[in-house]
Amino acid sequence: MIHFDPRTKIFVMILLGLLIFMTERMGTIILLVFSAVYLVLQGKNVRAVKFAVGFCLLYALEFAIQAYGSNLLGMFGFIVFLMARFIPVLMAASVLSDSPPAELMTALRKMHVPGGVIIALAVGLRFMPCIFQEFSVIRDAMQMRRISFISLRTLVHPILSLELLIVPLLVRTMKISDELSVSASVRGIDNPGKRTCLQKLRFSIADGIALGIFCVAGVLLLFV
Amino acid sequence: MNNSERTTLVGKDFVAIGIYSALIFVIFVVVSLPFMPFMAFTYPFIGGVCAFFTAPVFMLMTYKVAKRGTILISVTVFVLVYALMGYVYLLPYGIITGVVCEAVMWKKGAYRNFWHNMGGYTVFSILMYIGSTYVPIYILGKGYYMTMQSQNTEAAALHIQFAFSPMWVAIAVGTAVFMSVAGCFIGRRILKKHFVKAGLIQENEQIQ
Numbered sequence: 001m002i003h004f005d006p007r008t009k010i011f012v013m014i015l016l017g018l019l020i021f022m023t024e025r026m027g028t029i030i031l032l033v034f035s036a037v038y039l040v041l042q043g044k045n046v047r048a049v050k051f052a053v054g055f056c057l058l059y060a061l062e063f064a065i066q067a068y069g070s071n072l073l074g075m076f077g078f079i080v081f082l083m084a085r086f087i088p089v090l091m092a093a094s095v096l097s098d099s100p101p102a103e104l105m106t107a108l109r110k111m112h113v114p115g116g117v118i119i120a121l122a123v124g125l126r127f128m129p130c131i132f133q134e135f136s137v138i139r140d141a142m143q144m145r146r147i148s149f150i151s152l153r154t155l156v157h158p159i160l161s162l163e164l165l166i167v168p169l170l171v172r173t174m175k176i177s178d179e180l181s182v183s184a185s186v187r188g189i190d191n192p193g194k195r196t197c198l199q200k201l202r203f204s205i206a207d208g209i210a211l212g213i214f215c216v217a218g219v220l221l222l223f224v
Numbered sequence: 225m226n227n228s229e230r231t232t233l234v235g236k237d238f239v240a241i242g243i244y245s246a247l248i249f250v251i252f253v254v255v256s257l258p259f260m261p262f263m264a265f266t267y268p269f270i271g272g273v274c275a276f277f278t279a280p281v282f283m284l285m286t287y288k289v290a291k292r293g294t295i296l297i298s299v300t301v302f303v304l305v306y307a308l309m310g311y312v313y314l315l316p317y318g319i320i321t322g323v324v325c326e327a328v329m330w331k332k333g334a335y336r337n338f339w340h341n342m343g344g345y346t347v348f349s350i351l352m353y354i355g356s357t358y359v360p361i362y363i364l365g366k367g368y369y370m371t372m373q374s375q376n377t378e379a380a381a382l383h384i385q386f387a388f389s390p391m392w393v394a395i396a397v398g399t400a401v402f403m404s405v406a407g408c409f410i411g412r413r414i415l416k417k418h419f420v421k422a423g424l425i426q427e428n429e430q431i432q
Contacts (some may be wrong), residue, residue, distance in 0.1 A: 013308075014307075014312045017307075017311065017312040018312065089309075090309075093308055093309060096308065097308070116233060116235075116238040117238075117297060117300050117301065117304070119235065119238040119239060119242060120241045120242030120245065120297055120298075120300075120301045121242060121301050121304050121305070122242070123238075123239050123242035123243055124242035124245050124246035124305065125246070125305070125308075127242070127243050127246045127247075128246050128249075131246070132250075159410065162277070162410075166277075166280055166414065167414060167418050170281065170284055170414075170419075171418070171419070171422075173243060173244065173247050173281075173284075174284065174288070174419075176243065177239065177240045177244065177288075178240075180239050180240075180243065181236030181237070181239040181240050182236065184235055184236055184239045185235060189235030189236070190234055190235040
């Protein structure tokens with residue numbers, strides 16, 4: 001099981017993202033194979049299989065729509081096609097989000113991304129699952145008061161329904177943001193000194209080989 | 225002791241911007257989900273509708289963190305999250321958008337002034353929402369797009385028509401402007417009605 005430097009992962013993801021939009025059908029399949037191997041090398045076998053199966057299903061679905069569907073269904077098939085193309089990039093992104101956040105942030109800092117952006121990004125990414133949790137809580141609270149979204153009232157008073165949903169969400173977000181920013185202040189986020197990280201980030205031979213392989217694959221796909 | 229006179233972005237501001245930007249991003253994605261299957265028909269309108277729903281959060285963010293650079297950092301986070309999902313080519317475009325919005329809001333008291341805020345938000349939503357859906361087509365170019373969809377030329381043709389015909393682009397931008405303005409007014413009403421009354425927004429940050 002190889003452990004890649006986060007910068008390598010970022011580069012692979014960017015490269016895959018660019019290649020996805022510049023290749024034909026066969027190219028997409030080749031990229032999928034490369035990504036699957038990339039995942040397996042890092043020990044994520046189950047995930048690689050899941051993504052590959054998803055890709056095959058989407059491909060088959062799009063083929064079915066091509067062959068048997070009407071024109072209207074063809075538009076839907078276009079979306080399915082786009083989604084299928086995206087799978088290699090999603091694989092690379094999932095590997096990237098596996099690195100511990102501290103490692104990611106150190107990698108970004110080494111790439112000279114401004115410190116403020118790194119803080120905002122880290123906090124934002126950590127906050128996203130919280131949003132869905134808050135939303136569940138709000139929905140439960142609404143149910144307890146016997147207010148529901150799926151009723152006639154939503155159609156008659158759309159703005160009122162929007163208000164009922166957004167205001168608690170905004171208030172919760174504001175409270176969380178206030179608490180978090182004060183806590184970050186107390187923990188010395190404004191310290192102008194140099195920051196250290198527990199894991200040492202080093203480029204290894206595995207990184208070089210992976211980068212090399214992906215670059216070669218990219219060049220081949222673009223010009224062959 | 226009131227520290228609200230500092231004009232540079234501090235650590236706690238970055239935290240707040242990150243959180244609000246994450247919320248904007250989630251709302252954007254959730255609102256554009258129902259449009260996805262019908263993307264061929266609704267391409268021009270996705271941006272407008274998302275702008276409407278994101279307005280209150282944006283208003284809250286600019287009122288809470290009323291310093292220069294807020295929108296730039298917010299757009300950068302937005303675009304970085306997009307990049308993590310795979311749309312890496314939005315990065316330079318997002319930074320340009322952020323700089324343009326900062327230029328719009330450059331005046332001293334701009335972030336607390338409602339009309340200035342609305343102008344900034346309209347520019348933001350046009351560039352971001354329209355941009356994130358249209359710019360990929362412009363960058364890839366008509367030729368690439370056609371060869372990419374060797375089979376589904378019907379849907380691709382519709383997309384290209386939406387992106388390149390001036391009338392449709394004008395419709396998309398017009399919808400976005402209208403929805404942003406409406407969203408800003410509703411956002412202000414929501415903020416006044418609930419937040420100020422509950423005392424969550426203090427006196428020195430009073431909404432005009």
